[in-house]
Amino acid sequence: MAPDIAIQIAIHDRLIGSPALTALVPAASIKDGGTRPDGFPCIRLADAQTVLVGTTARSRSVRVFIDLHCWTEKAGMMDARAVADEVRRALTEPLDAPGYDLWGNFWVTGSRAVRDPKDFGHVIVSVEAMMTETL
Numbered sequence: 001m002a003p004d005i006a007i008q009i010a011i012h013d014r015l016i017g018s019p020a021l022t023a024l025v026p027a028a029s030i031k032d033g034g035t036r037p038d039g040f041p042c043i044r045l046a047d048a049q050t051v052l053v054g055t056t057a058r059s060r061s062v063r064v065f066i067d068l069h070c071w072t073e074k075a076g077m078m079d080a081r082a083v084a085d086e087v088r089r090a091l092t093e094p095l096d097a098p099g100y101d102l103w104g105n106f107w108v109t110g111s112r113a114v115r116d117p118k119d120f121g122h123v124i125v126s127v128e129a130m131m132t133e134t135l
Contacts, residue, residue, distance in 0.1 A: 003131045004048035004064045006097040007106065008032070011066065011127065012045060018090035024083050025070075040073035040120065041083060053130070061103075061132045072121035077113045080121030084111045087125050095129075103130035 016027040025041045034046035047067035054061050068087055072079040088108045095106060106129035116122045 001099060002050070003062050003097075003100060003129075003133060004050045004066065006100055007064050007095070007102075007129045007131065008045050008048065008066060010095040010097045011068070011091065014093075014095060015043065015087065015090055018086065021083070021086040021090050024086055034069075036116070036118075036120070037071055040071055041079070042071050043083065043087065044069040044071070057135075059132050059134055061130070064106075064129045064131060066127050066129075068125040068127065070121075070123045070125060074121055077121050077123070080123040081111075081113060084113075084123040084125050091127065097129075097131065100131040100133050103132065106130070 012030065015021055015030050025043055029039060029042035033044040037044060045066060045068055049065040051063045053063055070080050070083040070087060072083060091108050095102060106127055109126045109128045111123055111125045113123045
C-alpha cells in the first residue's frame with residue numbers, strides 16, 4: 001500500500017473514533033475528497049504529497065504531507081476552527097499505519113482558516129509524517 005494511503009487510513013480511523021470530533025462532524029461525513037462538499041459539516045482528507053527521503057536495500061523512507069479540510073455551513077470561522085481543533089486533539093496520540101514505521105509518529109504542523117467565496121467555514125489542517133517501509 002502506498003504510504004500516503006496508509007497514513008490517510010490511519011488518520012481517518014482515528015478521526016471517526018473520536019467521540020468529541022464526531023459530536024461536531026458525523027463519522028460518515030469524514031472521508032476522502034478534494035472538492036467543496038455538498039453536505040455540512042464535514043472533513044475531507046485530501047491533497048497528499050509523498051517525498052522520498054532515502055532508500056536502502058531493505059527499506060524506503062518517505063515524508064508524507066496531507067491536508068484535512070474542515071468545512072462548516074456557517075460563514076463565521078469559529079465553528080470550523082472548533083472542528084479543526086478537535087482534529088488536532090484527536091491526532092495527538094500515536095498512530096499505527098500497517099506496513100510502516102512512523103519516525104516519532106507524525107505531526108499536526110499547522111492550520112489555516114481560509115475565506116470561501118460562498119461564505120462557508122473552511123479550515124485546512126496540515127499533517128506530516130516520516131515513514132519507513134520495509135521492502
